[in-house]
Amino acid sequence: MPIITTRDLTMRFPGVTALESLSVGVEPGVTGLVGANGAGKSTLIKILLGLQRPTSGSAEVLGHDIATGGAEIRRRVGFMPEYECLLPDVTATEFVVHLARMSGLPSSAARERAADVLRHVGLYEERYRPMGGYSTGMRQKVKLAQALVHDPSLVFLDEPTNGLDPRGRDEMLALIRKVGAEFGISVLVTSHLLGELERVCDNVVIIDGGKLLRSSAVASFTETSGMLVVEVEEGRDALGAHLAERGLTVQADGRTLVVQLDGEETYDAIRDGVVDLDLALIRMEHGRHHIEEVFQR
Amino acid sequence: MSTAIHDIGYRHYDGPRQKHGQTVRALYVHNLRTLFGLGRGGKAKVIPFALLAMMMLPALGDIAIKAVVKQPDSFPMQGYGYILNPLIAIFLAAQAPVAASREIRYRTVPLYFSRPVGPRDFVAAKFGAFTTALLLLTALPMTVMHIGFLLTRQGIVEAASQPGAFRDVSEIPTVMEATREWAFGLIGALLLALVLSSFALLVAAYMPRRGFGIAAVIALYLVSNAVVGIAQGIALTRSAYDLAGWLNLFTPFNLVYGTQVALFKADGGVIAAPPPSGTGIFFLLFCVIIVAGSLAALHARFRKAGA
Amino acid sequence: MGVITVENVSRWYGNVVAVNGISMTIGPGVTGLLGPNGAGKSTLIHMMGGFLEPSAGALKIDGQDIWGHPEVYRHIGLVPERESAYDFLTGEQFILAMARLHKLPDPRGAARRAIGLVEMDYAAQRQIGTYSKGMKQRIKMASALVHDPAVLLLDEPFNGMDPRQRLQLMDLIRGMAEQGRTILFSSHILEEVERLATHIEVVVAGRHAASGDFREIRRLMTDRAHVFSLRSSDDRALAAAVIADGSATAVRVTDQGLEVEAGDFARFTRLLPRLAKESGVRLREVSPSDESLESVFSYLVEK
Numbered sequence: 001m002p003i004i005t006t007r008d009l010t011m012r013f014p015g016v017t018a019l020e021s022l023s024v025g026v027e028p029g030v031t032g033l034v035g036a037n038g039a040g041k042s043t044l045i046k047i048l049l050g051l052q053r054p055t056s057g058s059a060e061v062l063g064h065d066i067a068t069g070g071a072e073i074r075r076r077v078g079f080m081p082e083y084e085c086l087l088p089d090v091t092a093t094e095f096v097v098h099l100a101r102m103s104g105l106p107s108s109a110a111r112e113r114a115a116d117v118l119r120h121v122g123l124y125e126e127r128y129r130p131m132g133g134y135s136t137g138m139r140q141k142v143k144l145a146q147a148l149v150h151d152p153s154l155v156f157l158d159e160p161t162n163g164l165d166p167r168g169r170d171e172m173l174a175l176i177r178k179v180g181a182e183f184g185i186s187v188l189v190t191s192h193l194l195g196e197l198e199r200v201c202d203n204v205v206i207i208d209g210g211k212l213l214r215s216s217a218v219a220s221f222t223e224t225s226g227m228l229v230v231e232v233e234e235g236r237d238a239l240g241a242h243l244a245e246r247g248l249t250v251q252a253d254g255r256t257l258v259v260q261l262d263g264e265e266t267y268d269a270i271r272d273g274v275v276d277l278d279l280a281l282i283r284m285e286h287g288r289h290h291i292e293e294v295f296q297r
Numbered sequence: 298m299s300t301a302i303h304d305i306g307y308r309h310y311d312g313p314r315q316k317h318g319q320t321v322r323a324l325y326v327h328n329l330r331t332l333f334g335l336g337r338g339g340k341a342k343v344i345p346f347a348l349l350a351m352m353m354l355p356a357l358g359d360i361a362i363k364a365v366v367k368q369p370d371s372f373p374m375q376g377y378g379y380i381l382n383p384l385i386a387i388f389l390a391a392q393a394p395v396a397a398s399r400e401i402r403y404r405t406v407p408l409y410f411s412r413p414v415g416p417r418d419f420v421a422a423k424f425g426a427f428t429t430a431l432l433l434l435t436a437l438p439m440t441v442m443h444i445g446f447l448l449t450r451q452g453i454v455e456a457a458s459q460p461g462a463f464r465d466v467s468e469i470p471t472v473m474e475a476t477r478e479w480a481f482g483l484i485g486a487l488l489l490a491l492v493l494s495s496f497a498l499l500v501a502a503y504m505p506r507r508g509f510g511i512a513a514v515i516a517l518y519l520v521s522n523a524v525v526g527i528a529q530g531i532a533l534t535r536s537a538y539d540l541a542g543w544l545n546l547f548t549p550f551n552l553v554y555g556t557q558v559a560l561f562k563a564d565g566g567v568i569a570a571p572p573p574s575g576t577g578i579f580f581l582l583f584c585v586i587i588v589a590g591s592l593a594a595l596h597a598r599f600r601k602a603g604a
Numbered sequence: 605m606g607v608i609t610v611e612n613v614s615r616w617y618g619n620v621v622a623v624n625g626i627s628m629t630i631g632p633g634v635t636g637l638l639g640p641n642g643a644g645k646s647t648l649i650h651m652m653g654g655f656l657e658p659s660a661g662a663l664k665i666d667g668q669d670i671w672g673h674p675e676v677y678r679h680i681g682l683v684p685e686r687e688s689a690y691d692f693l694t695g696e697q698f699i700l701a702m703a704r705l706h707k708l709p710d711p712r713g714a715a716r717r718a719i720g721l722v723e724m725d726y727a728a729q730r731q732i733g734t735y736s737k738g739m740k741q742r743i744k745m746a747s748a749l750v751h752d753p754a755v756l757l758l759d760e761p762f763n764g765m766d767p768r769q770r771l772q773l774m775d776l777i778r779g780m781a782e783q784g785r786t787i788l789f790s791s792h793i794l795e796e797v798e799r800l801a802t803h804i805e806v807v808v809a810g811r812h813a814a815s816g817d818f819r820e821i822r823r824l825m826t827d828r829a830h831v832f833s834l835r836s837s838d839d840r841a842l843a844a845a846v847i848a849d850g851s852a853t854a855v856r857v858t859d860q861g862l863e864v865e866a867g868d869f870a871r872f873t874r875l876l877p878r879l880a881k882e883s884g885v886r887l888r889e890v891s892p893s894d895e896s897l898e899s900v901f902s903y904l905v906e907k
Contacts, residue, residue, distance in 0.1 A: 015734075034767060049411050051604065071413050075314070079411035085404045089337055101323045103412045104314040113310060120307060130338075136641070146408060151310035162764075165640040165792050166898055167905075183307040192766045195795045208768065233873060264886070271877045271887050280873035284890040295768045 003028050003154055003186050004048060009057035011043050011210075018043040020210040021057070026188060030180035032197035032218070033190040034291070035207030041190045042082070044207075045156050049074060062153055075104065078147030078155035082162060082190075085143065088132030092123055092142045095131065096149050103150035110149075117145045120183075121175060137168040144175065148185070155179065157189040161196060173200050194291040198222055206294055214294055221294070224286040230257045230270055231283040242273045258287065321418045328426035332392050341395075348388045349434060352381055356438035360445030367449070367456035369469045372442065374482040375563035378435040378489045379554040386518045388434060389493055393501035394510035396427050397595070401602045402505040410603035420596045427498055431490035436483055443479040447472065481561035489553040492584050495591035496549065502598045521548035529570050541570035546583055556580040605666045606679065606754030606786040607631045608652055613661035615647050622647040624810035625661070630755075630788050634781045636801030637790040638897075640905060644810040645790040646685065649757050652788070653682035665755065678706065681748030683741075685759040691733030695724055695743045698732060699750055706751040718750040719743075722776065738769035745776070756780065758789035762796050774800050794897040804897070806904050813904040818897045823869055825903055829853050830869045833893040834876075835861035837886035845879040861889065 002025035009022040018040050033041055046052040048061050050070025059066045061073045087095065093114060100110035118127050121141040126134070131142060140160060147155045160176065161169045177200055180187050191197055197204055198218055206213040232239055240250045240257050246269055249260040259266060267284075274281045315323075334341030359372040378385060400406045409419060450472065457466045470478070500517060501510035525548040532541035545555035545568070557563035559577030572580055608630040615623040623644045630652075639645050650656040651663055654670045654677055663670045670676055690698050699718055703711035719728050722742040727735065732743060741761060748756060758777075762770050777800060781787050791797050797804060798818075806813040806821075814821050822830075836842045839862050846852045846864060851872050854865040866872035880887045 046604065051410060071415075074411055075413045077411070079408070081404075081407055083404055085408055087399060087403050087405055089341070094336060098327060099408060099412070101315075101327075102320060102409055102414050104317075104320055105310070106313060106315055107323075109310065109312050116308065150412075163641075166794055166901055184309075192764070192770070193793065193795055194767055233870070267886050267888055271880055274877040275881050278874075280870060281877045281890060282873050283892060284887060286889065292767060292771070295771055 001028075002026055004059070004061050004188070006048075006059040007057055009044075009047065009059055010055045011047065011052070012055045017210050019047075019054070019207075022207065022210070022212050024205055024212050024215050026186075026205065027203060028186045029202040030176065030187045030189065030200055032201035032204040033188055033207070034192065034194065034197065034204060035213065040207050040210055042158065045079070045158060045188075045190075048156070049077065049079060075150075076153045078150065078152035078185075080143045080147040080155065080157045080160060082158035084139070086131045086134075086139055089130050091130055092118060092127040092134075092138075092145070095142065096146050099146045100149040105150055113149050113151070114145070117149045118142075120148075120178075121145045122171065136163045137171070140164060140168070140172060141175075144172075148179065148183070152185060154186045154188065157187060159190055159192070161191065161193065169196070176200050198291055204291060206291070208295070218291070221291045222288050225289055226261055227287040228259045228261050228266065228270065229253075229283065229285045229287050230259055230281075231255060232257075232274060233280040233282060235277055235279045238277055239270075239273055239279060242277060243269060246273075256283070261286075317413065317418075320414060321422055324414065324418060324422035325425045328396060328423050329429055332396055332426060332430045344391045345388065345430075348384055348391075349437075351384050352434045353438045353441065355381065356442040356445070359442050360449065363445060363449040363453060367453045369453050369457070369464055371446070371470075373564055373567060374439055374442065374475075374478045375485050375557050375561060376554065376567040377439050377442075377482060378486055379550050379567060381435075382550040385431065385434060385489075385493070385550075386515070388431070389497040390511045390514040390518070392430065393427070393494075393497035393514055394505075396423050397498040397501035398505040398510045401502060401598070402507070404602075406599060406602040407604075416596050416599040416603060419599045420592055423498060424494060424592060424595070427494035428487075428490045431494055432486055435486040435489065439479060439482050439486060443475065446470075446475055450475075481557070481563070485553065485557040485561060485563065488556060488581075488584060489550070491588050492549055492553055495588045495595070499591040499595050499598070502595055502602075518549075522550075524548075525551060526569065533570060538570065539573040542572040542576070545570065545572055546580065549587075552580065552584060552587075556584060606784075607666055608670075608755060608786065608788075609664045609667075610648070610652070611662045611664070613648075613651065613658045613663055615644075615651060615656065615659045621810050623651070623658075626807065626810070626812040627661075628805055628812060628815060630786055630805075632781070632784055632786045633802050634777060634800055635786075635788045636797035636804045637788055637807065638794070638797050638804050638901065639790075639792065639807035639813075640809075641792055642809075643807045645792075645807055646759050648807065649682065649759050649788070649790055650684075652755075653677075653680055653757050655682065678751055679753050680755045680757065681751065681753040682757045683744045683748045683759065683761060685763060692731060694731055695719065695728040695735070695746075698743065699728075699746050702747045703750045708751060714750050714752070718746040721749055722746045723772070737764045738766065738773075741765065741769075741773070745773075749780075753785075755786045756788070758787070760791060761789050762791065762793065770796070794901060798897045806901065808905050814900075818900050819895055822895050822900050825900070828903060829865040829867050830872070830892060831894045832864045832866060832872070832876075833861055833889070833891040834864060834887070835889040836880065837888065838883075841883050842880060842885045845883045845885075846876075849875060849879060851875055863893070 004026035006022050006024050009019055011019040035041065043052065047054050047066060048059060050066045050073050062076055064072045096114040096118060097110050100114050101107060105113065121144050123138060123141050126138055144160065161172050164172060173196060176187060176189060179185050201218050203217050204221060205215040236257055240252060243250050243259060248262065248266060248269060251258045259270065270284060330336055333345045355372045362368060373380060453469055454466060456462060457464045457469060497514050500513050504510045504513045525544050529541045529544050532544065545551040551568060554563065554568055555572040556577060558565045558571045559580055565571035610626055610628045612625055612627050613623060614621065614625050626648065637645050647656065651658050657671045665676050665679060668676055696715065699715040700711055703714045708714045719725055722745050724742050724746060727739060732740060761773060777787055803816065804818055805815045839857060843855050843857055843862055847855055851866060851868055852864050853867050856863040
């Protein structure tokens with residue numbers, strides 16, 4: 001049962017077409033949305049929230065039609081914008097509690113859930129300080145907290161790792177996985193860092209130039225390529241020649257050798273080749289595809 | 298006692314959710330609290346409460362005089378807001394941005410509109426809250442003054458009944474008369490609050506940059522006052538009394554007080570040129586147009602900000 | 605030529621030391637300047653570009669001081685991170701203005717070439733204010749290329765770009781490096797640096813933390829055991845052999861395979877295939893699992 005379905009969704013602005021006949025179904029779980037910056041993805045989110053009427057086409061979110069059931073959708077969906085949207089003179093607690101009330105929670109529930117959610121995203125004493133003094137990482141956490149506080153069934157996270165350094169990025173990605181796996185909330189996350197999406201998402205929807213390029217499970221993008229990538233400290237070429245003599249298809253690539261996997265014996269041939277030539281084996285991995293390759297065609 | 302590790306993982310929420318009306322009311326209360334700086338630190342409370350205190354002074358002074366000196370002369374009831382208009386203008390300038398600019402400037406509006414709260418609710422809550430705040434500023438002192446009158450009336454009557462008193466008992470307003478003045482005063486205060494709040498919110502919403510909202514409101518207030526004042530002065534020297542009366546339309550405090558003079562028999566002597574007779578309805582209509590127009594434009598502004 | 609040398613450079617703003625005694629050499633090819641936010645990368649790049657004076661030390665290009673010598677600016681192009689304020693100009697007008705500013709002999713030709721190089725011919729007649737983020741970035745690149753500099757400095761060039769734009773820009777940069785130019789770009793996104801840079805310089809809190817190839821840097825991190833993920837036909841037998849040999853400091857058996865911590869990288873990599881062969885175990889996967897730029901980076905940042 002898809003949580004989002006679009007049918008021929010089109011959005012035209014004067015001068016630019018943001019979406020062109022987009023028909024896609026998003027399954028429960030963590031789904032990545034990649035593609036054209038700006039126009040396409042934020043427009044799509046606005047349309048799915050029922051805040052923007054598409055030029056043509058239709059869509060359903062959590063079983064509600066965006067044209068007629070907008071208010072109901074917004075009750076059950078959380079949204080984490082990409083841009084700065086926090087008030088500087090208000091504390092995180094106050095902010096999240098207020099927005100919880102705006103989502104319809106009675107005041108005691110709002111307070112309790114706000115406190116809990118802030119703990120889940122990792123904000124502790126900081127939550128009592130005005131947000132003007134927060135670091136980027138803390139801000140992103142508050143934005144995520146307000147998207148979760150009313151227990152939505154689906155959250156839209158727009159570039160959640162923007163502006164974060166590697167450690168902050170890891171934290172946020174772990175949080176997103178937690179939201180999807182432990183909290184049981186479906187996630188639609190946009191990012192232009194494909195490596196991140198490969199780590200966090202079950203499925204990926206790729207939009208290019210407003211059109212759907214591909215929508216499948218991440219696993220299908222990152223399938224093994226039927227090749228083995230071998231790296232040795234030195235003697236790469238000698239090893240390559242040695243393996244070629246034994247009938248394997250070998251190609252040099254950067255500092256590695258790419259060897260075609262012709263069956264189980266290939267593994268042993270490489271291992272023994274390394275031993276016979278007295279080399280040091282650093283790596284032997286199955287070559288995998290990457291989401292990025294879709295853009296290279 | 299048995300040992301256990303308790304589950305403090307994420308909990309879903311299956312409890313009751315409020316009806317839409319309750320949510321809008323919560324937004325209204327939130328905005329009203331913000332206007333008086335509640336929940337925003339000490340600094341935010343200074344201006345609103347200081348102004349409220351200053352608005353109360355004439356009323357308290359009035360009671361003091363009545364109680365001590367026992368004279369029936371009153372600070373004008375219906376003209377209360379008009380006379381203290383500089384203070385109200387300061388409140389408008391300082392607080393309209395607090396009500397209307399903050400969420401726009403910091404791009405918080407989309408966080409509301411991605412929830413079951415829309416531009417209509419936003420406008421309703423903010424308009425309601427700001428009107429309430431302005432009403433407090435005027436209606437509260439007026440009511441206090443009226444209560445003070447009721448309490449001190451007996452003493453004044455007795456003083457006037459003494460031989461050689463300055464005043465005659467007939468000069469003292471009856472309870473009925475005074476209460477009617479007070480009621481009209483409240484209506485006037487409400488009208489003033491509605492007109493000022495809708496327009497000031499509009500100006501602030503369209504000037505969200507820091508300081509611009511305040512400056513714009515003050516500028517509009519000062520300029521319109523000055524221009525109308527000068528124009529009326531000129532008109533009056535040429536004995537164009539009717540024209541001078543019409544000019545009241547173009548500056549907000551005069552517009553509302555003029556309406557009060559025309560419809561509720563407020564004291565026309567307080568302003569430079571009372572409106573021509575029979576134009577009360579027109580003045581009232583003008584007020585309604587301003588309120589409606591401002592709210593419509595405000596709605597459009599918030600809708601755009603939430604996009 | 606185009607070699608930039610940074611000689612013990614510091615830059616402070618009052619008590620805040622943005623750059624603290626950094627020395628490095630940037631030569632032809634693509635170098636990634638890596639560091640957390642606020643590490644001083646932008647400051648360093650602006651000093652290299654001659655936009656900022658060092659508080660101490662010297663920056664030179666091919667032996668000549670950069671600061672205070674406008675003649676060397678001809679050899680350096682800088683693409684800053686911040687948005688420029690030329691929204692009302694068309695792309696072509698902007699690049700033409702830059703060409704004229706550099707007093708190039710054929711400004712129109714140079715402008716056209718630069719615009720062509722970044723593949724912005726189709727939008728050159730439109731106002732910059734109408735460009736997407738990626739397009740603005742590319743026109744900024746054109747402005748830095750119009751005088752055909754030997755050295756190109758890019759401050760967070762991939763910020764906010766979508767995958768296609770990023771691939772295009774990476775190809776562009778690689779192409780220019782192949783022409784012999786010296787290109788330095790800064791980033792805090794490891795993924796990008798890993799793909800593009802042949803050489804990295806790591807800056808942490810104003811200090812120069814490491815330089816070189818990141819895998820080599822990892823080998824130099826001898827106070828940390830190297831972690832390998834192994835999958836084989838008989839994990840337990842392999843584990844036993846590895847433990848018996850003694851070159852591993854820890855071995856963990858998981859349902860994804862073995863995780864081995866090896867203190868001596870050189871010894872272990874030579875030993876593993878031997879042990880496997882002798883025990884008759886088929887190796888299926890050998891992965892140095894912390895050889896990513898990420899683990900190198902977090903190690904350096906933690907120091």
